[in-house]
Amino acid sequence: MTQFIDSPINGAGIGLRSRHYREILDTKPAIPWFEVLSENYFGAGGLPIYHLERIRELYPVTLHGVGMSLGSADPLNFDYLARLRKLAEQIEPAFISDHLAWISVDGRHVHDLLPLPYTEEALAHFADRVVQVQDYLGCRLLIENPSSYMGYKNVDMTEWEFLQELVKRADCDLLFDVNNVYVSGRNHGFDPVEYLHALPEGRVREIHLAGYEEQDNYLFDTHGYRVHPPVWDLYRETIRHLGPVPTLIEWDNDIPEFEVLADEAGKAQKVLTDMAAAA
Amino acid sequence: MTSLLDLQRMVRDAVFETGANGPALNAVIEHIAADDGFTAADHLLIYRRAIIGTLVRTLGAIHPVCKRLVGDEFFDAMGRVYARQTPSESPDLGDYGESFSTFIAGFEPAAELPYLADVARLEWCWHRAFHAPDEKGLDISALGNVAETDTDRIVFRLPVSAHLLTSDYPVQHIWQVNQDDWSGDSAVDLKEGGARLIVWRQGHDMRIDEPDVAELRLLNAIAAGQTLGEIGAADSLEHLDTVLPRCVQNGWIAGFELRNPY
Numbered sequence: 001m002t003q004f005i006d007s008p009i010n011g012a013g014i015g016l017r018s019r020h021y022r023e024i025l026d027t028k029p030a031i032p033w034f035e036v037l038s039e040n041y042f043g044a045g046g047l048p049i050y051h052l053e054r055i056r057e058l059y060p061v062t063l064h065g066v067g068m069s070l071g072s073a074d075p076l077n078f079d080y081l082a083r084l085r086k087l088a089e090q091i092e093p094a095f096i097s098d099h100l101a102w103i104s105v106d107g108r109h110v111h112d113l114l115p116l117p118y119t120e121e122a123l124a125h126f127a128d129r130v131v132q133v134q135d136y137l138g139c140r141l142l143i144e145n146p147s148s149y150m151g152y153k154n155v156d157m158t159e160w161e162f163l164q165e166l167v168k169r170a171d172c173d174l175l176f177d178v179n180n181v182y183v184s185g186r187n188h189g190f191d192p193v194e195y196l197h198a199l200p201e202g203r204v205r206e207i208h209l210a211g212y213e214e215q216d217n218y219l220f221d222t223h224g225y226r227v228h229p230p231v232w233d234l235y236r237e238t239i240r241h242l243g244p245v246p247t248l249i250e251w252d253n254d255i256p257e258f259e260v261l262a263d264e265a266g267k268a269q270k271v272l273t274d275m276a277a278a279a
Numbered sequence: 280m281t282s283l284l285d286l287q288r289m290v291r292d293a294v295f296e297t298g299a300n301g302p303a304l305n306a307v308i309e310h311i312a313a314d315d316g317f318t319a320a321d322h323l324l325i326y327r328r329a330i331i332g333t334l335v336r337t338l339g340a341i342h343p344v345c346k347r348l349v350g351d352e353f354f355d356a357m358g359r360v361y362a363r364q365t366p367s368e369s370p371d372l373g374d375y376g377e378s379f380s381t382f383i384a385g386f387e388p389a390a391e392l393p394y395l396a397d398v399a400r401l402e403w404c405w406h407r408a409f410h411a412p413d414e415k416g417l418d419i420s421a422l423g424n425v426a427e428t429d430t431d432r433i434v435f436r437l438p439v440s441a442h443l444l445t446s447d448y449p450v451q452h453i454w455q456v457n458q459d460d461w462s463g464d465s466a467v468d469l470k471e472g473g474a475r476l477i478v479w480r481q482g483h484d485m486r487i488d489e490p491d492v493a494e495l496r497l498l499n500a501i502a503a504g505q506t507l508g509e510i511g512a513a514d515s516l517e518h519l520d521t522v523l524p525r526c527v528q529n530g531w532i533a534g535f536e537l538r539n540p541y
C-alpha cells in the first residue's frame with residue numbers, strides 16, 4: 001500500500017529549539033516546516049512567543065505536546081486545554097499532537113510519558129478523552145506511540161491493537177515515531193515491522209525521528225543523538241509502506257548547531273523524495 | 280482487578296519513593312511484567328531515574344547561578360531531595376520549583392551559604408518575569424485626564440512581570456558576577472550590604488533595578504493594592520510627590536484604575 005497523504009505540511013521538518021531562533025530568522029533556511037513543544041509557549045508573553053510568531057510568518061508550524069495526560073485517570077485538565085487552544089488560535093498550526101501515555105495522577109505530574117496498561121478499560125477511557133479534546137479544540141488530534149521501558153502483566157491487547165481500536169472509536173489520526181517503536185521493540189522484544197504493518201490505513205499524518213541512547217541492557221530515548229542506522233532502515237521501510245508522510249527530526253538534549261539538524265532533515269528528505277520518484 | 284486510577288497511583292508512589300525495597304515499589308511490581316534480564320523493579324526504576332532527573336535538570340536550568348555556586352554534584356543531590364518531596368502540580372515544567380528557595384533556606388547541608396536561598400529566589404523571579412505576559416506600560420495621558428477630585432481613588436499597578444525582593448545579602452552583585460558574560464572582578468564582599476530589587480521585563484529587556492528605600496516602600500504599598508489616597512495618608516510616604524514620579528519614570532508602574540467608593 002503506497003499512497004500520497006494530502007497534508008498541510010510536506011517533507012522533512014525540524015523541531016524548533018530556542019537556541020536556533022536567531023539563526024532561523026537571520027538565514028531563513030530552506031526547511032519546509034517546524035514543530036514546537038506547545039508547553040514552551042504557554043507563558044503568554046515575552047521572547048519565546050515573539051520568536052515563534054516571527055518564525056510562523058515564514059513557515060508552517062505544528063504543535064506537539066507532552067502535557068495533555070490523555071491516559072491519566074484524572075479528569076481532563078481544561079486549564080491546560082484552554083492555554084493550548086489559545087496558542088493554536090495564535091499560531092494556526094498544521095497539526096496538534098500528544099502521546100499515548102499518562103503523565104499525571106491526582107494532579108501530580110511526573111513530566112515523563114508513562115505507558116498505559118493496554119486494557120479494555122484504558123482503551124475506553126483514552127478514546128473518550130481524545131473525543132472530548134477534539135471537540136474542544138475543533139480538530140483531530142495526532143496520537144504518538146511512546147518509547148517505553150515497562151509493560152504491565154494484565155493486558156488485553158498489544159500497543160498496536162490498542163491504536164487500531166483507538167482510531168476506530170475516537171476518529172483521531174496518528175503520529176508514528178519510528179525511533180520510539182524501534183526503542184520499545186528492542187526493550188520489549190517485539191518486531192517493529194509487525195507494528196508498522198498494523199497501523200490503520202491513511203491515519204499516520206506525521207512521522208518522528210530521533211536518536212536514542214544505548215544503556216547497559218536497554219535503549220533509552222534521549223533525543224540527544226543523530227538518528228541511528230537501524231532506525232533509518234526502519235524509516236525507509238515505513239515510507240515504502242505509508243508513502244511520503246511529513247517527517248520531523250527531534251532533538252532535545254545536548255542540542256547541536258542548526259546545521260546538524262538540517263543535515264539529518266536532509267537525509268529524511270532524500271528518503272521521501274526518492275520514494276516519491278519511485279512511486 | 281486493579282483500576283486504572285489505582286495502578287497509576289501505585290506507579291507514582293513508587294517513582295517518588297527512595298531505595299530499592301520500599302513498600303510502594305513492592306506493591307507496584309506485582310503489576311509490572313518482568314522479562315529477559317529485567318525484573319519488574321528494574322523497569323520501574325528506569326522511570327524513577329528519568330523522572331527525578333528531569334525535575335532536577337529543570338531546577339538547574341532555572342537556577343544556573345545557584346548551581347554554579349555549589350557545583351553540579353551538590354546541586355543535583357540537593358535537587359533530588361527537593362524533587363522527591365515536592366510534587367509538580369502543573370503540566371508545564373516551567374511552573375516547577377517555586378518553593379525551591381524556601382527549601383534551600385531549610386536545607387542543612389547548604390547552611391554554609393546563607394545567601395543561597397535568596398539567590399534562588401532572585402533566579403525564580405527572573406524566570407517568571409521572562410515568561411510573563413507582554414504589556415504596554417502606563418498610559419500617561421489617561422492618568423493626566425483623571426479629575427483632581429478623583430486622584431485619591433487611583434490604584435496603581437506594577438508590571439505583571441514585576442517581583443519585589445529584599446535580601447540581607449548582596450544577591451544582585453552575586454548574581455551579576457556569576458553570569459556567563461561577566462568579565463570583571465568576581466569577588467563579592469558579603470558585608471557590602473543587602474539588596475532591594477525589582478525584577479521585571481520592559482518589552483523584551485529583562486531588568487533588575489534597585490529602588491531606594493522610599494521607592495520600595497511605595498512599590499510595596501502599590502503591590503498591596505492601596506489607593507493613592509491611602510498611600511498619601513501614611514506618614515511614612517511624605518515624599519510621595521518626588522518618589523511617585525521617579526517610579527513612573529523608571530517604568531515600574533504599568534497601569535492604574537479608579538477604585539469605586541464603597
